[in-house]
Amino acid sequence: GQQVMQIPQYQHVQEGEDFTTYCNSSTTLSNIQWYKQRPGGHPVFLIQLVKSGEVKKQKRLTFQFGEAKKNSSLHITATQTTDVGTYFCAGQDRSGNTGKLIFGQGTTLQVKP
Amino acid sequence: GAGVSQTPSNKVTEKGKYVELRCDPISGHTALYWYRQSLGQGPEFLIYFQGTGAADDSGLPNDRFFAVRPEGSVSTLKIQRTERGDSAVYLCASSDGWGDTQYFGPGTRLTVL
Numbered sequence: 001g002q003q004v005m006q007i008p009q010y011q012h013v014q015e016g017e018d019f020t021t022y023c024n025s026s027t028t029l030s031n032i033q034w035y036k037q038r039p040g041g042h043p044v045f046l047i048q049l050v051k052s053g054e055v056k057k058q059k060r061l062t063f064q065f066g067e068a069k070k071n072s073s074l075h076i077t078a079t080q081t082t083d084v085g086t087y088f089c090a091g092q093d094r095s096g097n098t099g100k101l102i103f104g105q106g107t108t109l110q111v112k113p
Numbered sequence: 114g115a116g117v118s119q120t121p122s123n124k125v126t127e128k129g130k131y132v133e134l135r136c137d138p139i140s141g142h143t144a145l146y147w148y149r150q151s152l153g154q155g156p157e158f159l160i161y162f163q164g165t166g167a168a169d170d171s172g173l174p175n176d177r178f179f180a181v182r183p184e185g186s187v188s189t190l191k192i193q194r195t196e197r198g199d200s201a202v203y204l205c206a207s208s209d210g211w212g213d214t215q216y217f218g219p220g221t222r223l224t225v226l
Binding site: 004006030031033035041042043044045048088090092098099100101102103104105106 | 144146148153154155156157158161168169171172204208210212213214215216217218219220
């Protein structure tokens with residue numbers, strides 16, 4: 001079945017350093033969504049990418065969707081302690097009339113002040 | 114406005130017991146999803162409702178799991194003869210339509226002793 005792989009599993013950075021997490025799907029995706037989950041919290045929607053090669057920015061966060069719509073990345077510039085949490089990518093499968101999300105394993109970011 | 118709510122927030126039960134988990138979606142959202150999240154993993158899809166009907170139940174692990182949404186709003190996930198392996202956080206999400214952003218509730222942490 002469809003799988004979404006995400007690396008790295010953990011990343012520890014010094015405050016002010018950059019951070020990147022990568023996501024790869026075994027199949028072509030209709031779109032990809034990114035979520036952030038704080039410790040003890042639930043996934044909170046960050047952004048959705050739909051078009052091949054799409055790039056979107058939210059302040060210090062840059063999201064990219066690959067040309068083949070099978071991979072994606074999230075890059076955070078100059079991390080802050082408020083960026084701590086687990087970042088999940090989730091591929092959406094619109095075939096068969098379902099919008100279910102297939103989540104990656106997540107990348108847990110720790111930021112040392 | 115009010116987000117997705119789930120009750121109870123925590124449920125501890127004994128192996129072999131029956132449990133019901135409730136989800137109140139965002140008012141007006143027609144699509145409702147159940148996911149299960151084990152420690153250190155991304156959410157795993159269980160079932161998707163469009164209105165009152167289960168449009169995709171391919172993620173339900175076995176016939177001990179069942180979900181209903183009789184009036185197209187509140188949904189209940191039912192687990193029979195619980196097993197220790199069922200212990201996880203059960204997340205509910207809703208969206209305006211099956212291709213739209215999914216908003217997650219706080220989850221129910223189920224512990225089977």
